[in-house]
Structure formats: C-alpha cells, structure tokens
Amino acid sequence: MSDDLLPKDHRLDEATPQEATITVAPETGFGLHDSEWSEDQWSELIVSFVENGMASWRELAALILGHLNPSQTGTSLASSEGFKRRYGKGNTMRIVMDWAYAQTGQCEDCGSRLELQADHVEGRELFEDPLDADYIENMTLRCRRCNVVRRPSHELGGQTFLTAESALMWILLVIKPRTLMDFIRLCRIYGMTMADIRMQEAWAMAHWLSRNEPPLYGIEDDENTSYDLLLWPTGEITRIDVGADIPNEAERLYQNVRGDHSFVFLAVGDDGRKTLFKYPLSWIAFSTYDLGQMPPYALAVRYTQPDRKNGAPQRITPLAPVGMELSSHVVVAPDEKIMLEIGGTLLGGSRTEAPAATHNGKLLPAKHQKRDVWLDVEPA
Ligand SMILES: [Zn+2]
Structure with missing residues (x-):
C-alpha cells in the first residue's frame, strides 16, 4: 500500500x-x-x-x-454501428423502440427499475466480429449495478x-x-x-x-492522543483506546502510548532470519470496529494489487509479526534512538544504532543475524 x-x-x-x-x-x-x-x-x-x-x-x-427515466436504453442501441449496419440507419430507431416498449422495464437479474441499460445477452467478446452481437433478439435490460458487478474487475461480484x-x-x-x-x-x-x-x-x-456543525463524523487526532497496543494470539498488532476492555485472547502489550510514537520490533522468520519493523502508532489499525464475522484484528493486513496481465488475483496478507516469532520490541518517541544490543555482556556484547526500518521491514545486517539481538531505546 x-x-x-x-x-x-x-x-x-x-x-x-x-x-x-x-x-x-x-x-x-x-x-x-x-x-x-x-x-x-x-x-x-x-x-x-x-x-x-x-x-x-x-x-x-x-x-x-x-x-427511473430509461434514458439511453433506446438511443444507445440505435446509435451503435452494429445496429445501423444490420437494420439500416432509417429503420433502427423504430425497431429499437418496438423492442424497448415490449420489455418488462425491470432488470433481468435483480428486478430493479432504476438505471436500466440495454445489455447484450451474449456478449460482444463471444463474437468473431463484435458488431455481430448487435441484433435486437440479443438485447436485454439490466440495471447499472448488475452490469457493473458482472465485470471481472468487480472481484466480489454477487457477494455484496x-x-x-x-x-x-x-x-x-x-x-x-x-x-x-x-x-x-x-x-x-x-x-x-x-x-x-x-x-x-x-x-x-x-x-x-x-467540520459540520454539529460534527457528523470524527477523524482520529493521533498526534494528540494515546493508545493501548494489543498483541493477538496469531501475532497481529492493533491499537485501542486507553483502558478499553479487551477480549480474553488479546494481550495488552503497551499501555498509554502517545500516537506520535512508534512500535518497533524484531521478528524471526521461518528461515531464522531477523527482520526489524517500525510501525508508527498512527499507522497501526484499530481493532475497535464491528466487523461482524471477521475477527477484530482483521485490518492488520497488507494489500497487493491484482496482476491482471498474469491473471493473479489481489492478495491480502497478514502483517508481521504474523507467521514470525516476535523476539524483541520497544516503543520509541520521535526523537529517541533505537539501539541494537548484540550478544550477552558476558560474551563481550556490543551496542549499536539500529538500521532505519519501516513497516515493510528491514533485514538485519548479516553480521548480526547469527548473534542474540534485542532492542533498546536511547533517550534524546
Ligand atoms: Zn439489477
């Protein structure tokens, strides 16, 4: 995103x-x-x-x-090249209107009388010459909504x-x-x-x-508000209002964190590699919405556009640390430094500033991958 x-x-x-x-x-x-x-x-x-x-x-x-006005249902057909070619320019409008008057006046699919459009029964794409699809027996009335949800670009067509x-x-x-x-x-x-x-x-x-008086909507003032951070059993991170009730399965990871701070964590993938992530509080999803059958943390996801060229559908994948092991985490203010503590003190450990990370994650440098690493914060 x-x-x-x-x-x-x-x-x-x-x-x-x-x-x-x-x-x-x-x-x-x-x-x-x-x-x-x-x-x-x-x-x-x-x-x-x-x-x-x-x-x-x-x-x-x-x-x-x-x-309700069925504007364009007739004229759109009468002006199409295929109709003019088949019936001759002078006859098309009369043939089309005869057809229109004989219809039920309701959408073929849902019965609506609103926003009706003339639509092909057998689509143009099924004909070698697309204009051959233009004949009066091949036409039906469909509402604009049903027309739109039939298109391949509407991936949830029919479900909503x-x-x-x-x-x-x-x-x-x-x-x-x-x-x-x-x-x-x-x-x-x-x-x-x-x-x-x-x-x-x-x-x-x-x-x-x-900005209406009285306000009919509210937008979160992240910078001047504090939140509690939740960790869900499957690894999702969400935020809620300070002190709000939480479901049994959720863990309140941090309390009363200012909205201009960031949640920074190290997570270990299946391959054993450590990645550093930085989530600004204002970027973290709320788990306060009524999502029906979806879990409250359903917004802790990333979205990938469909690849229409290769026929790959859109992808919605859970955000880290889902599927990883959360190994260390801190909350930092905008002016604080994130430090990596590397190795135990007994083994001659060291301390160094963490590389810059975003919500997309940053693999730790190779020299740190094989050591024990955890996060700390250095005040400004
Ligand atoms: Zn319809």
Whole structure:
C-alpha cells in the first residue's frame, strides 16, 4: 500500500470520533456485510440522512426520478454501428423502440427499475466480429449495478449488494473508520481492487462531515492522543483506546502510548532470519470496529494489487509479526534512538544504532543475524 504518501489526516478544526456524537447511519451488528441488511435498515439509513441534513427528501426524489427515466436504453442501441449496419440507419430507431416498449422495464437479474441499460445477452467478446452481437433478439435490460458487478474487475461480484462506488460511502458512514489508512484497509477486505486514490477521494467526505456543525463524523487526532497496543494470539498488532476492555485472547502489550510514537520490533522468520519493523502508532489499525464475522484484528493486513496481465488475483496478507516469532520490541518517541544490543555482556556484547526500518521491514545486517539481538531505546 502506498501509505507513505497519504495526505494529512486530522486537521485542527475537525471533530474526533469521541466528539462526533451524531451517527448518520444505524448501528447494525452485521459488520462489513451490506448484503445482509434488511429493507428496514436501508430505510433507517435514508431517514437518518434526511434527519441529519445529509440530503433532503426533495433531492432524493429528484435522484430517483432521474434514475427511473430509461434514458439511453433506446438511443444507445440505435446509435451503435452494429445496429445501423444490420437494420439500416432509417429503420433502427423504430425497431429499437418496438423492442424497448415490449420489455418488462425491470432488470433481468435483480428486478430493479432504476438505471436500466440495454445489455447484450451474449456478449460482444463471444463474437468473431463484435458488431455481430448487435441484433435486437440479443438485447436485454439490466440495471447499472448488475452490469457493473458482472465485470471481472468487480472481484466480489454477487457477494455484496453495493457497487464499489456506493460501498465506499457505505463503509465510511456505517463502519466509521477512524483514519484514512483504516478506511483503505476496510475497502480492501470488502473486496475492492481499485487504486488507493479512489479511497483518498472518498475520504474527503470524512473531512467535510467532521467540520459540520454539529460534527457528523470524527477523524482520529493521533498526534494528540494515546493508545493501548494489543498483541493477538496469531501475532497481529492493533491499537485501542486507553483502558478499553479487551477480549480474553488479546494481550495488552503497551499501555498509554502517545500516537506520535512508534512500535518497533524484531521478528524471526521461518528461515531464522531477523527482520526489524517500525510501525508508527498512527499507522497501526484499530481493532475497535464491528466487523461482524471477521475477527477484530482483521485490518492488520497488507494489500497487493491484482496482476491482471498474469491473471493473479489481489492478495491480502497478514502483517508481521504474523507467521514470525516476535523476539524483541520497544516503543520509541520521535526523537529517541533505537539501539541494537548484540550478544550477552558476558560474551563481550556490543551496542549499536539500529538500521532505519519501516513497516515493510528491514533485514538485519548479516553480521548480526547469527548473534542474540534485542532492542533498546536511547533517550534524546
Ligand atoms: Zn439489477
């Protein structure tokens, strides 16, 4: 994830999650699963939008009316080269409108009347000459949502109800990520494969709503807040509010750590090699969200873009020290030095400044790999 280049999150005039007491979306208990929402929950969401000034009934009505209008269902066909070639320019519009009037007016897949588009039954890609797909018996009506989720780029097609574009706002308003990083991670575990920039763009809504009066959203003020750090049995590291209750299986590794500090650790891989990692607190995922059937630490992951050229799907892999042995760890302030203690004092050990590390990890130099090494902090 290109998270080193993310824009600054919390700004002075913005509310924090604690200050934003109005929630514009119902509390659900379903986690990251919009497909399990009932009609009542969707209704609650929309009523809440109106009550909190996110949108007015008039605006919503205008949107729906616009999407009921089957604009382009006929003209898009009549203007296509394949139709003009087959039926002749003068006849196409009449043939197309005869076809349109004879339809049910509902999406072939889901029955929706909104945002209908003319779509091929047998896609153009199945024809040697793509324009041969353009004949009236080969057309059907499908809503834009169903059209989009059928595309190969929508990897969770069918598993979720919303398109990525809608889900961006649903995740933001319902799950309420506290940081942009967590928002991006939520989108990834939801199944979105688009570039980070789409989430950065959507995150503008968080900034706008957190400056609303009264605030309708809260963005974490990491630099001026402290956290407890948790270690989960499988090795995930997450943060929570100081003193918050934790599940039995989690271990409170550090208490009351300032958000401008970093968690630095050495982990040993299967091959016995030692890697140094540095996680700024503000980068560490929260385990405070309702993720439904997913574990609370589900955001402690890294995302790799799918490789469409080679047909490799997106990958979501757990962050270190998952799968490694956590051998030594410290918490450091921005002006403190991270030191490596090498070998025991009895054996003539030494002490040296640790190499610079990031969340991607840095292998310790070869000369340190075969010795006992642990971390220490030197005050500024
Ligand atoms: Zn549909």
